[in-house]
Structure formats: C-alpha cells, structure tokens
Amino acid sequence: MIELKDIERYFQTGSLKTYVLRYVTAKILEGEFVSIMGPSGAGKSTLLNIIGMLEEPTAGEYWFLGEGVHKFNERRRAEMYREYIGFVFQAYHLIDDLTVYENLEAPLIYKKVPSAERKSRIADLLDRFNIVAKKDLFPNQLSGGQQQLVGIARALIGRPKLILADEPTGNLQSQQAEEIMSIFQQLNKEEGVTIIQVTHSEENAGYGNRILNLKDGKIDA
Amino acid sequence: MITNYFKLALRNLAKHRLFSAINIFGLSLSMSVCLLILMLLQEAYRYDNFHPDSDRVYRINTEAIRKNGGSESYASTPYPLASVLKQRYSQVENSCRFMRSFNSEASCSGKILPVQGLLTEPSFFQMFGFQLLEGNAATALKEPFSIVLTQKLADKFFPRESALGKTMELRGIGAFQVTGILADFPGKTHFEFEALGSASSIPAMEASGTLSKLSDDWTDYYQTYSFIKLAKGASWGQTESDLAAVSSSMYSKLTLESRDADYRFYLQPLEKITPGPILSNSMGRALPAMLLWFLTALGAIIMLSACFNYTNLTLSRALSRAKEIGVRKVIGASRQQVIGQLLTEGVLTSLIALGGGWLLMKLVQPGFNSLSFAAFTDLSVKADAMTALWFLGFAVVIGIIAGLLPALTMSRVSPTAVLRKLESIKLFKRVGLRKVLLVSQFTVSLVFIILVTVIARQIGFVMSLDYGFNTSRILNIKLQGVDPEKLIPAFAALPGVENISAASHNMGTFEDSSDDVRCSPNAEPEAVRDYSVDRHFADNMGLTFIAGENFPENPPHGKESFLIVNERFVEKYNLGTPAEAIGKRILIGDSTSVILRGVIKDFLYKPANYALEPLMLRNDPDYWRLLNIKLAAGNPASTIAALQGVWSELVPEREMVSEFYEETIEENYANLNDILIIISFFGFLGIVIAAMGLLGMATYTVETRTKEIGVRKVMGASILDLVLLLSRSFLWLLGIAAVLAIPIGWFLGTQMLNIFAHRIELGLGVILPGILLLLLVAVLTIGTQTLRGALGNPVTALRDD
Ligand SMILES: Nc1ncnc2c1ncn2[C@@H]1O[C@H](COP(=O)(O)OP(=O)(O)O)[C@@H](O)[C@H]1O
Numbered sequence A: 001m002i003e004l005k006d007i008e009r010y011f012q013t014g015s016l017k018t019y020v021l022r023y024v025t026a027k028i029l030e031g032e033f034v035s036i037m038g039p040s041g042a043g044k045s046t047l048l049n050i051i052g053m054l055e056e057p058t059a060g061e062y063w064f065l066g067e068g069v070h071k072f073n074e075r076r077r078a079e080m081y082r083e084y085i086g087f088v089f090q091a092y093h094l095i096d097d098l099t100v101y102e103n104l105e106a107p108l109i110y111k112k113v114p115s116a117e118r119k120s121r122i123a124d125l126l127d128r129f130n131i132v133a134k135k136d137l138f139p140n141q142l143s144g145g146q147q148q149l150v151g152i153a154r155a156l157i158g159r160p161k162l163i164l165a166d167e168p169t170g171n172l173q174s175q176q177a178e179e180i181m182s183i184f185q186q187l188n189k190e191e192g193v194t195i196i197q198v199t200h201s202e203e204n205a206g207y208g209n210r211i212l213n214l215k216d217g218k219i220d221a
Numbered sequence B: 001m002i003t004n005y006f007k008l009a010l011r012n013l014a015k016h017r018l019f020s021a022i023n024i025f026g027l028s029l030s031m032s033v034c035l036l037i038l039m040l041l042q043e044a045y046r047y048d049n050f051h052p053d054s055d056r057v058y059r060i061n062t063e064a065i066r067k068n069g070g071s072e073s074y075a076s077t078p079y080p081l082a083s084v085l086k087q088r089y090s091q092v093e094n095s096c097r098f099m100r101s102f103n104s105e106a107s108c109s110g111k112i113l114p115v116q117g118l119l120t121e122p123s124f125f126q127m128f129g130f131q132l133l134e135g136n137a138a139t140a141l142k143e144p145f146s147i148v149l150t151q152k153l154a155d156k157f158f159p160r161e162s163a164l165g166k167t168m169e170l171r172g173i174g175a176f177q178v179t180g181i182l183a184d185f186p187g188k189t190h191f192e193f194e195a196l197g198s199a200s201s202i203p204a205m206e207a208s209g210t211l212s213k214l215s216d217d218w219t220d221y222y223q224t225y226s227f228i229k230l231a232k233g234a235s236w237g238q239t240e241s242d243l244a245a246v247s248s249s250m251y252s253k254l255t256l257e258s259r260d261a262d263y264r265f266y267l268q269p270l271e272k273i274t275p276g277p278i279l280s281n282s283m284g285r286a287l288p289a290m291l292l293w294f295l296t297a298l299g300a301i302i303m304l305s306a307c308f309n310y311t312n313l314t315l316s317r318a319l320s321r322a323k324e325i326g327v328r329k330v331i332g333a334s335r336q337q338v339i340g341q342l343l344t345e346g347v348l349t350s351l352i353a354l355g356g357g358w359l360l361m362k363l364v365q366p367g368f369n370s371l372s373f374a375a376f377t378d379l380s381v382k383a384d385a386m387t388a389l390w391f392l393g394f395a396v397v398i399g400i401i402a403g404l405l406p407a408l409t410m411s412r413v414s415p416t417a418v419l420r421k422l423e424s425i426k427l428f429k430r431v432g433l434r435k436v437l438l439v440s441q442f443t444v445s446l447v448f449i450i451l452v453t454v455i456a457r458q459i460g461f462v463m464s465l466d467y468g469f470n471t472s473r474i475l476n477i478k479l480q481g482v483d484p485e486k487l488i489p490a491f492a493a494l495p496g497v498e499n500i501s502a503a504s505h506n507m508g509t510f511e512d513s514s515d516d517v518r519c520s521p522n523a524e525p526e527a528v529r530d531y532s533v534d535r536h537f538a539d540n541m542g543l544t545f546i547a548g549e550n551f552p553e554n555p556p557h558g559k560e561s562f563l564i565v566n567e568r569f570v571e572k573y574n575l576g577t578p579a580e581a582i583g584k585r586i587l588i589g590d591s592t593s594v595i596l597r598g599v600i601k602d603f604l605y606k607p608a609n610y611a612l613e614p615l616m617l618r619n620d621p622d623y624w625r626l627l628n629i630k631l632a633a634g635n636p637a638s639t640i641a642a643l644q645g646v647w648s649e650l651v652p653e654r655e656m657v658s659e660f661y662e663e664t665i666e667e668n669y670a671n672l673n674d675i676l677i678i679i680s681f682f683g684f685l686g687i688v689i690a691a692m693g694l695l696g697m698a699t700y701t702v703e704t705r706t707k708e709i710g711v712r713k714v715m716g717a718s719i720l721d722l723v724l725l726l727s728r729s730f731l732w733l734l735g736i737a738a739v740l741a742i743p744i745g746w747f748l749g750t751q752m753l754n755i756f757a758h759r760i761e762l763g764l765g766v767i768l769p770g771i772l773l774l775l776l777v778a779v780l781t782i783g784t785q786t787l788r789g790a791l792g793n794p795v796t797a798l799r800d801d
C-alpha cells in the first residue's frame, strides 16, 4: 500500500540544513498495524506527515497504492483525504464551532454522501463509541478522552483504508488510552483498516503488529 | 450542502457579534440607497415598451452645428424632413410627426382650461401602442380640426357625458371637433400630451395666421418631432446616410439661422429615448441617463466601501481561522468547498443586511422624493416578484463581492496549517491589501467631503452674489395675456406699491431670449440676448445709465425704435466710448432698425453659470409677459392681498400668479442644491461606513495585541506611548488617504466649479476643514479603542496565556 524509497527531509534555516530524515525506505502493506517509535525529535511526526501527504520529502520517492505521490496536485490530495486517509491528532483538532454530530458529518458532506446515509453512519459510530448523549455538545464541553473518541470517529466516518495517528493518546490518561488502542486493534483486525501510529509507549505499540524504530533520521532494522 | 453552509455561517455571525454588526449595519446603510437606485433604474427602463415593433421605430434628432465650432442636439427636426424621407426611400415604412404649437386654452361646456397638446398625423395609431377608448383609429386624426383627448382631459370638460362629437374652442387656434378618447396609456411613455390635434389642420392654420408658416420651412428645426419606422431588415446606417443626402440637397440653397453652420440628422431608437442623453426641446419628464449613471456610480462607491469593511474585517480574522480551514482540508474538503462556505458567510451577511437596507430605504425615500428632480419619477414601491428578485439577486452579488477576496485567500490555507503554530502562517493576513482597502475607503470619504464643501461654498457664493440689479421687495406677476395698460394704473394706485415695470422675462434666471444683431448693414449678424422692457424697468431694477438716456414714452405695439445696451455690447461691437455709441443705428433681426439710446453699466443679468455678455434692453410692448411690482418696505401681505383684489376684479376668469423675485432666483440653483444634498448624503454614508470599518480594525488590533501591551506596560510604557504605538499605523494610512484625496477632490471640485463663470476660489481654506473633520472622527474612533487597550490591567492580559 505504501512504499517509501530513500526518503530524505531536511529543514533549512539560513544556509544550514538540518536533516530530520535520511534514506528512509519502508514498505507498509494493506492490513498492517504499524507503530513508529523513537526518541523525541527523531522525526517520527515528520515521517507520518509525509505519509499523510501533509509534508513533502526533500528527496526520495513515495508511492501510495501504486501511484507516485509527488505527482499529486491539491485536488488529488483532497481526494485522498476524502477517500482513503483518516487522521487522528494528538491535539484532536476538532472544529470548535461544530457540535460532535456536525464534526462527524463534515467529512461526509465533503464526500457528498446523501443525507439519509450520513445519518445512519453517524448514528452507528456514536453508538459504537458510546457518545450518543454527547452528539449535540461542542468540543469544549467534552473531556480530552471524549474529544479523542470524536476525533477517531471522525477519522473513521469516511471509511478510510488508512488511519494515521500521531500520538493519539499522548494527552490522555492510561485507561482512556487503552480504550482507544483496543478500538484501533479491533478496526485493524475486523475491518482490515491499515493503521500507522506514532507512539512513545511500548504498551501501545504492543497493540500493533509491526514496529518501525526511528533513530537519527534512519530506520533501525 | 448549502443549508449546512448557511447553518455554519449563521453560527459564525453570532459568534463574532461586533464584526457582524459592523458589517451588517454598513451593508444595510449602503444597500438602502442602492435599492432606491435599483428602483430608479428599473423604473427608468420601463418607458415606451408598449409600442408595436418598437425596435424598428426611431426618432430623428437634429444636431445643429454652430459657426463657433460647437454643436447642440435637438429632439426636434424641420417639419418637412420626415415626409421627404418617406417619399424618397422605400426602407422607411411609415412616419409620424408631432408638432409642438398646440398648447392653448380650451373653452368648452362653460369651462376654460389649459390644454397641452400636439398636432399629429393619422399614422400615430399605426406606429405607437396608444389605444382609443372611443372613436375610430383609422379616421380620428384624418379630417382638419379633429381632436383626440386623453380620458383625463375629456373627464375634466365632460365629467358626466361622452366627449365624442363635441366641439372645443381653442383660443387663438380655432374650433376642433372631438373625434376620439384615448384609453389610459398601456405603460410609461416619454410622450407628453393631453390632446392630439389632426395635422391636416396645419394648412388652414397657416392660412389664417394662427400658425407661422411651417409646412415647407427647413430652417425651423424647433417645432416638429419626427418618428420613422424602418422596414424589417432595413439598415440604420443606410437611413442616416439617406438623411445626410436629403439635408445636403436641401440646405445648399438655403440661408441658415445666423448662428448655424450646418445640420446633421441622426436616428435615436424609440426605446432609447428614456433614459437617454439630454437633448434640447425634449418631450416628457424623465430622469436623464446621466443623472441615473451619476447616482449609480455614487451608489456603487458606497456599496463597495461597505464590501471593503467586510473584506477587511474577515481577512483580519483569517489567521484565527486558518486552523479550522486546515482541519477541513485534512478531512477531505476541496478548495471549492471551502470557498463555497466562506462565500456563503458573505452572502448570508448581505441577505441580512438586505432586510435592514429595505427598512432604511423606507426612511430615505421621503427625503429622496423631496429632491426637485424626483418629480420626474414615480417611486411608489411595487412589491412585485420582479423587484424582489432584483433585490435578492443584488444582495447575493454583493455578498459574493464582499466575500470573494477572503474566500480566495483563506481557501488557500494548506492542510499543513493543522500542524503549525498560528504565528507562523504569514501568508494569510494580506496586510498590504487591507491597507489598500482602508486607504481607498478614506480617500473616497475625503473626496466626498471636499466636494460637499466646495458645492456648499459655491451655493452660498451664488446666493449672496450681487447681480447688480434690484430684486428685493419685488413681486413679479404674470400677465397671462392681459394688457398691462389695464393693470398698471390700478396697481399703481395701491398704497403699498412703490414702482411698477413690465418685462418679457426675468433677468437672473435661465430663461433666455436672443435676436440677431448687426451694427452695420453688411456685418455678420450675431445673436445677442435681449429683454423687452418698459421705460420704468431701468429705474425699478436700479440700473445705472453711463451714457444716453432711458426710453421715452412707451411706443405703440410692434413698433420699437430705441435700444438700450450694456457696456459690454459697446465694447464688443466697437462702438467707441459709450457716449460715442449713442445715436448709432442698430439692425435687429431682418427688418427692425433702432437707435441706440442709452448705455447702462454692466451687471450680471444671468445666473452665475454665465459669463458677462452683451445685453439689449428692447422696448416692444408685444413681448411683455410680466409686471415687476416694487412693494413698500414693511409687511407685504396686505399689499399682496390688495393686488390680488384688483386682479380678480379686472381679470375674474384667471387666478393671479405671482412670486417674489428673490425666490425665483433661488430656484435657479435647485439642481445644485439637489446635488449638494445627494453628495452630502453619500458622503455621510461613506464616512459612517469607513469609520465603522476603522472601529472594527482598531478593536481587532487591540485585541490581538493585549499581551504585547501588557508586557510593555510592565516595562513602564506610558498610556500615551501605548496609544501612539497602537494608532501609529492607522494614522499613517489616514495621512496617505488625505494626500491622495486632496488632488482628486481638487480636480473634481474644479470641474464642478467650471460650470460657473462666477465662482469661489478653490484654496486650502475650502479643502482643509473637511479633511480635518474627518481625521478627527477617525482619530477619535481609533483613540477609544487604543485607549481601552492601553488602560487595561496588564496582569489580566498576561495571565490569559
Ligand atoms: N517546520 C520545521 N522547521 C524546522 N525544523 C523542524 C520543523 N518541524 C520539525 N522540525 C525539527 O525536526 C525534528 C524532528 O521533528 P519531529 O518529526 O516532530 O520529531 P518527533 O515527532 O520524532 O518528536 C525536530 O528536531 C524538530 O525541531
């Protein structure tokens, strides 16, 4: 599903190039649950963002479902987000002005899903994550864990093939973290959704079936 | 999707109340006038759209090319033109002429009423969409001395019975038989008449002398309106060349009017007459196209200014919305969808403002109707679906204009915005653009202020202008055809009357009359303005003789033998010194020869628009149309009552019509006053809108910089330091606006003043006060906000973080 060849990424400040990623080569198959680990500043987020097409590598090739990502324009990228990729962020990034229900509805609206189907899909997810009672609340009326549940629900609502999660439990207590990890595991096993997460915790990584260790911008075999 | 956009937009409006209020109020204000203008436009384009095949009907207009190189366009033509054209050229399918000399008083069934009429041909009913209620369209205008009345006029004379077949006596013209009653006009029209006489009466009227010879007069292009209908597929251009051929064949053998070099005839489509260009002799009362476009331009400027507020305030918040937009993109929104949502916010704001604008328009409308030119329009708001659609469409367009720049800018936020710190997203502030918008708003407001000042000063100037003749305590009474000799002795006997003179028309007004003058038999004749007056006129008006003397006793009718001129006349025609000029023989027109008897000191006998030119005071009682009654000082009411008493005793069949001379002169400047009111009003709106935009920007600046203010305060900055810090960039922008506005205002002000031969000096003294006033408003607006920011408690500001 994902093929990275010699991915390189540096940040330029003045004439100084700081390399964050060097010669990263990896292959991730459909149905895998991969955890990216490594010390702080190792470039985990950068790698995940490149996979999520939020950032571009300074060199190297990236193939997504057999297509060269470097050829994607804005429209094609928006299509990817609509059809294939769901994001879960450490800081949740829900839309403050929308209720829980509307936050879940937004991706479906962009996907032009008809209203009846929107209703049933949202109802399903609210039910599944046990947040039916919260559907008319705004994000700032929810706890962090609840917000992250909504965040995950939003990532799932478009039925993506790939979920990218950057420290999804970084701001949560361990009990909530476990809940979220088991949701990921279930999604991966039962629905075959490919998941790539960045995490610091061995425990979280244990839910997945592969670990990529990043160190000094390279993957440790 | 749309309902969703609307829901979000509404929530967004509710969340940012101050900004929404500023936007909605500003848009409402400018919409109120724009709706009014939309209605004016709608109304203006409703004229003459009920005639059959009106796309093939044209009016022939005359462009008279003057010897001095200028030209003037007339809605009228010589009488024979249309019929010659129709005879010679087959593409002219039909023609119809209207003759103006058919205004009179009709006496009938014991009533005397004025009648405004036109003479026209039987083709009238074929070419135009007017319908007969009674009578036969094929024959009604055929026989000589037939007349067709509008229903309204018919009802005045014959309220209870049919007018058909009755005879009306038109004073000075003859007896006409009523052959038709017109139904109410099917729509608005530029045609203006209460009665139509048959053109077949013209030969008889010419023979009896009630009409001056017209039928084959090619030089009188004032009397006749000529309409032609072209055959299907016939070319407009070809017909204009045919007109040129006719005119060159005709005029080569003729002596033209002394001021004219040549004539050019051209076609004007019937549908384009109203609204259309201003033409001399034009029929009907409608707003000229120029005024419409002038108003539309002002409306557009004000509307844009309100849109700028929206653009500006929305862009200033772009940064705080970047994250939201980034998130939307990450969950799959396309750029178009983001644009759609942002535009919806603009459109929603605009639709809400439409409601406010509608209410405000209701408040503005009476003011508009009180302007003197509003008499030409009928703005009763029709709540029809068409108007509603226009208004809605207008609001949507305005919403899109206002929201377009923010939408295009903000939709460019990349999904990466989700990852970034807010401060690092620089692109989207569009600081430069916002400054340009703010500067342009203030420049426009300043230009308005300058123009208002210039016009107000000029009006004050012309009102207090010393014309050099006496208007105070003079009451002008229209003679209405009554012999002045009958009235003068009776009026003069009244105790409150000090002096009485007679004149053809009022000096100091736009009323004009002139005649050709030659100071030696073989000189080129030149047109000189003239007034026909009696021997008391010079004294009554306080004119001063420099040489010679006043007229002797009043001459017999139609036999003038003396002339009085001004100094300018003597100079221009090289008659030597005033004293030398006395006794010279002057030729007026073709056949009048008079002796120059007096030279009066130059004075302004025309409104301030006109430069001083030669003047003739003539002495022919035939032309006297009014009496100038000089009242004794004190309360004029009793004297006027006494004059009225004498009048109704001597002229029982008519009402006395009188006006104080000073009022007459004020009316000259009614148009100017209208323009002043309009520009002041637009200027006021412009300033309010710009100031509100400034308020929003200043509030926002202070809000986003509270932390910085707190830090600076803790470091010991004074309140004044802080206010200056926060205001500095705004003050710069205002300064730039002033620098731009002064030359623009100067230029436009000069253009306006150039209409006047006598005008104020356009100096800094005129321009600066308005500018200072606006800057004061702006500084106060900024000041309140920056002061609020500077006075805030630094600790609360810092703790927020
Ligand atoms: N926009 C940026 N500009 C400059 N340096 C950056 C930028 N983003 C990340 N970095 C640097 O790249 C390195 C890797 O960052 P990141 O991928 O966030 O690491 P991780 O997620 O593993 O902690 C860090 O040293 C960070 O400072």
Ligand SMILES: [Mg+2]
Pocket (backbone or CB within 6 Å): A044, A045, A046
């Ligand atoms: Mg990270």
